[in-house]
Amino acid sequence: MPEIAVMARKPNHHPKAPGIFKAPITQQIDYIKGTEAIAGFGNKDFYVAIIPSKLAREIIIANHYSKRIVNNSYIHLGVYVDGIMRGVLQFGYMLNQTKYGLEKIVTGTKQGDYLELNRMWLDDIAPRNSESKAISYAIKYIKKACPMVGWIQSFADERCGCLGVVYQAANFLYFGHHKTHFYELNGETYHSMLLSVRKANPCPRDKHLMDNLSKAKRQSLTQFRYIYFIKRSWIARCKVKPLPYPKPNQPLPSRSIKVNRLKKPS
Template identity: 60%
Template sequence: MEDAEAGVAASGQRDFYVAWIPSQFSRELVLKHHYSHRIVNNSYCHLGVFYRQNLAGVLVFGYALNPRAVGKIVPDTSVGEYMELNRMWLSDVAPRNSESRAISYSIKYIKRACPTVAWIQSFADERCGRLGVVYQASNFLYCGSHWTSFYYLDGEYFHEMLLTTSKKGRSKILIDNKDRAIPLRFRQFRYVYFIKKHWQKRLALKTHLTPSRRAWSRMKE
């Protein structure tokens, strides 16, 4: 799918709104400011967050890391009927609750710009101390968690999938140095939001009470 473009007006309010920005500019912001400092190559909807006419953040949507698994989440979902929010960064200059507002305005934007999209998923990463509070505040459904394996090598985290992908770039670095990489396991918390509410009955995953930091800390003790 081609990049979503600026054919839809901005979504939000005069002093706080989201609007399309060029993909290259979006990726530069992610590389510089997002905690992962990594882009997602299959992203195609790049929305800037503007506060008082200043660019103050970015939200990036695209395909799932494993698109073939989408049918196990919401059966009979075709390409173009879902998105994954895979990167979000907001500057500290943005006011309180800006993350949930930005997500809300982004959903409204997508609803108009990409009318075939029925649902959105995203993940909160325990590795970075996140449980998904912003998704809870944005009325996403919490669909449980799963363990994901990483390797820590020379100050960076490498996803285990890099061991089975092309032997180039970060994959090659991990493969060539796996003997000294430190294996780690973290939880990822899955959240799903249905733009088209009648699709919710298709959800193949169970929903759960949202995790709290205190409860999760007790579970790990």
Template identity: 50%
Template sequence: MVGFGDAEFLVKEAPRREVVALIVANHYSHRAVNNAYIHLGVYHRGALVGALQLGYAMNPASARNIVAGTCNRGYLELNRMWLSDAVPRNGESMAIAYAVKYIRAAHPAVDWIQSFADERCGLWGVVYQACNFVYCGFHRSTFYELDGVWYHKILATSVTRQGGRGAHLRENLHRASRHVFRQFRYVLFLKRSARRRLLLPIHPYPKPDRDGNGALVGTSLMGIAA
């Protein structure tokens, strides 16, 4: 399997079942992504200590509204990433850097990668900032919380999604609590031509601050409300 790094820290292709099991067990969402078609394992001294899933966005056609002329195989979304505390310092940045090397080698048609930092989990995208992603603003997404489980609004509104999770949410929507959170969009260009075709403005990185009680509050948050 193709991989990048060394014996100490390595990112390489991994069996989908292993990556999915690791994500479901450890990622805050406890769910893998059906849209992902690239499954990478992160290995520290030979032990599997993390995973990344990359693939299509939830709405694959939306990519052309971000970078003009993008086809479905011309971009990737980093859908899931989880790393154990056992990884070395800066392990997340290293994992992304090696994943990018893998993508350049194995998927040369990919022009750019996007990912989101989720306000719901107190994430502001610091690792993406360290990896030289550009910040293209935020949009607001609605989530429902039901019996301690989080659901994206699409499961409550799309009648075509007949899976068990969606059906359960729709049947119990009257008990669910509705929340709106910002999702901060980050984009990394693998080719200069893609940056020239970017349709969104680039903003300064969002920087969290702390109030008197130590809680994170947003400062320098520029973006779009959708």
């Protein structure tokens, strides 16, 4: 990988632009330092590093099963194996950024206190367990580059044909499953939340769904919520307790009995 310069003005809770940095050249696993800030984490065999948002979006559109980007993303990491980019991780805001959305699981959460893994794609040629290793290295980077972040959320989707084993291997906690509604229209997939969260100020794509909702096919898919707590003390802020990991060919863990709210730290 040649020298890369990533310079931009960002909100305070965004990571500082790293400036110019070089790919690691040794076996030592460590932070990748740019001229201005931390740029990534790993060693010459396997590392993650900041890449331009335009490049990340192009790769996701070309390779991710959804064929869609999430405009909420503001951390874009390339995943490099033996010096060749084999994947992309994008972190950013959750779709529902209201107070209800921010505090649905973790009370007291404010903007900048969390991240959501919006998109992840790795080439099939990458070694086994590369997904969980990439997530682990990304978390190392985030700890250093975004010290405000207390927790990271991601969802496994039944469209992937798995229960979130990648997140289980990366030591995320499991917080249950739920049904999410999607709409398919002219080959595009839309999250049903767009009909409410962005109703007042829809983008052209959202407006297209609203104007043609009667023609869209509604689907219901299961999603599995996982959270990694960078600040372990924040686990006590959770409104519900984590559940055992879901396993293949077994009933999904659920909260059929009301769970007591965990005590919020004083």
